[in-house]
Amino acid sequence: MGPLAGMKVIELAGIGPGPMCAMLLADLGAQVLRIDRLEPSGLGSPRPLRFNLTLRNRPVIALDLKDKAAVAFVLDLIEKTYALIEGFRPGVTERLGLGPEVCLARNQRLVYGRMTGWGQDGPLAQAAGHDLNYIALAGALHAIGRHGQPPTPPLNLVGDFGGGALYLAFGVMCAMFEASRSGLGQVVDAAMVDGVASLMTSYYGGHAGGLIHEERGTNTTDSGSYYYDAYECADGKYVSVAAIEAKFHAELFRLLEIDTTTLPQQSNRARWPAVRAMLTERFRTRTRDEWCALLEGSDACFAPVLSPSEAPYHPHNVARQTFIEVDGVIQPAPAPRFTRTPADRPAPAEPAGSHPAEEVLAGWIDRDAIVAARRSGVLR
Numbered sequence: 001m002g003p004l005a006g007m008k009v010i011e012l013a014g015i016g017p018g019p020m021c022a023m024l025l026a027d028l029g030a031q032v033l034r035i036d037r038l039e040p041s042g043l044g045s046p047r048p049l050r051f052n053l054t055l056r057n058r059p060v061i062a063l064d065l066k067d068k069a070a071v072a073f074v075l076d077l078i079e080k081t082y083a084l085i086e087g088f089r090p091g092v093t094e095r096l097g098l099g100p101e102v103c104l105a106r107n108q109r110l111v112y113g114r115m116t117g118w119g120q121d122g123p124l125a126q127a128a129g130h131d132l133n134y135i136a137l138a139g140a141l142h143a144i145g146r147h148g149q150p151p152t153p154p155l156n157l158v159g160d161f162g163g164g165a166l167y168l169a170f171g172v173m174c175a176m177f178e179a180s181r182s183g184l185g186q187v188v189d190a191a192m193v194d195g196v197a198s199l200m201t202s203y204y205g206g207h208a209g210g211l212i213h214e215e216r217g218t219n220t221t222d223s224g225s226y227y228y229d230a231y232e233c234a235d236g237k238y239v240s241v242a243a244i245e246a247k248f249h250a251e252l253f254r255l256l257e258i259d260t261t262t263l264p265q266q267s268n269r270a271r272w273p274a275v276r277a278m279l280t281e282r283f284r285t286r287t288r289d290e291w292c293a294l295l296e297g298s299d300a301c302f303a304p305v306l307s308p309s310e311a312p313y314h315p316h317n318v319a320r321q322t323f324i325e326v327d328g329v330i331q332p333a334p335a336p337r338f339t340r341t342p343a344d345r346p347a348p349a350e351p352a353g354s355h356p357a358e359e360v361l362a363g364w365i366d367r368d369a370i371v372a373a374r375r376s377g378v379l380r
Contacts, residue, residue, distance in 0.1 A: 001344030002029020002334075007082050007176075008364065010035060010074070011058070012065075012098070014087035016131070016156070017164030017192065018115045019054040022085055024169045026057040027334035028343050033364065034060040035074065036352055038380070053331050055349035059360040062352035063378065070378045071097045077364050078106050083172050087115040090125050100187045110185040111175040115168050117159070119191030131159030131192070138163070138196035143203060147217025147224065163195025218269070220244065226276035227252070227266065230305055237288035238305035239295075241279075252300035256282055 004025060011022040013036040026032040049055065063070040078084065084103060086093050093099045100112045117134045118124040135141045135158045145152040168190035179185050206212035218224040227249055230238045243252040246266065253260045264271035283291065288304050295302040306314060312323035312330050324333045327348035334343035357370050357379050373379040
């Protein structure tokens with residue numbers, strides 16, 4: 001099921017954006033094989049496997065990649081692989097004997113996807129780092145936060161998953177499209193700092209044109225404007241408004257029963273704090289549900305601020321089946337959606353050894369090779 005059915009991908013186990021990229025491909029039908037370490041407990045924060053949602057939808061085998069026989073086994077698998085994903089520091093897979101040159105020699109059509117924070121080269125290429133560091137260097141973190149406050153970490157969505165996993169998945173699919181014409185694979189160097197900089201393209205354009213101020217919390221979409229922000233309600237919960245365009249701005253204030261003729265021009269930044277104070281007072285007069293009854297579904301550009309425990313049960317998300325339940329765990333459904341080749345329902349993450357190797361590796365390698373790998377101790 002899914003538009004990527006028939007596509008074989010090997011994932012060398014890592015954390016963060018690599019597994020997320022592999023999940024995206026697997027969700028849309030790719031046959032992804034995760035090759036994990038023999039003792040994977042050091043990867044990421046410990047949690048029961050069923051809650052490690054980015055590991056869903058693909059089988060896993062455990063190999064000791066410091067063993068030359070295990071490396072040879074992986075190279076045999078690569079012969080029938082469309083793409084490989086790895087997220088080690090530059091040079092690690094080369095030292096293991098699984099670098100791009102060796103792998104492409106075994107399969108000239110292979111797309112070799114590399115996920116790092118800093119990239120495969122440059123002064124910081126070998127330095128340790130995490131999402132926050134990468135978005136800081138790309139200029140994104142500086143722009144996120146309220147006026148007069150320090151930069152605010154936006155979870156690890158911008159670097160790991162936005163500038164990382166999504167750009168790696170996009171790069172892999174682009175390289176596969178090209179390989180379908182040329183018959184040749186290539187290396188995809190996906191660096192989070194590059195991806196985040198790309199995500200900031202519109203921001204950098206506005207900054208260059210003098211339309212965006214560098215000072216945090218002074219612009220339209222960074223909490224500077226009163227008409228693009230979240231407001232507290234009488235019950236301590238929040239609602240969001242994003243009435244940027246004039247007609248939506250007018251509709252918001254009409255429904256709030258505020259006469260816009262008494263307000264300054266929407267573009268008058270000097271008066272934004274005064275109008276914000278007015279909206280802050282107004283939204284505190286009713287509960288979040290009461291504001292939803294009045295504003296939700298209108299052209300006021302409004303939505304309640306829902307917690308992760310609330311969002312799956314909102315009527316809109318329920319109607320679209322945006323969230324699904326797998327193995328008793330509520331989680332986001334595969335996205336995006338396809339009319340002719342819809343994605344199948346995800347399978348929960350499973351530990352290595354959950355299924356016989358003959359079943360997991362069917363279509364990758366012949367049975368005799370699997371038996372030999374068992375006897376030699378490569379498959380434990």
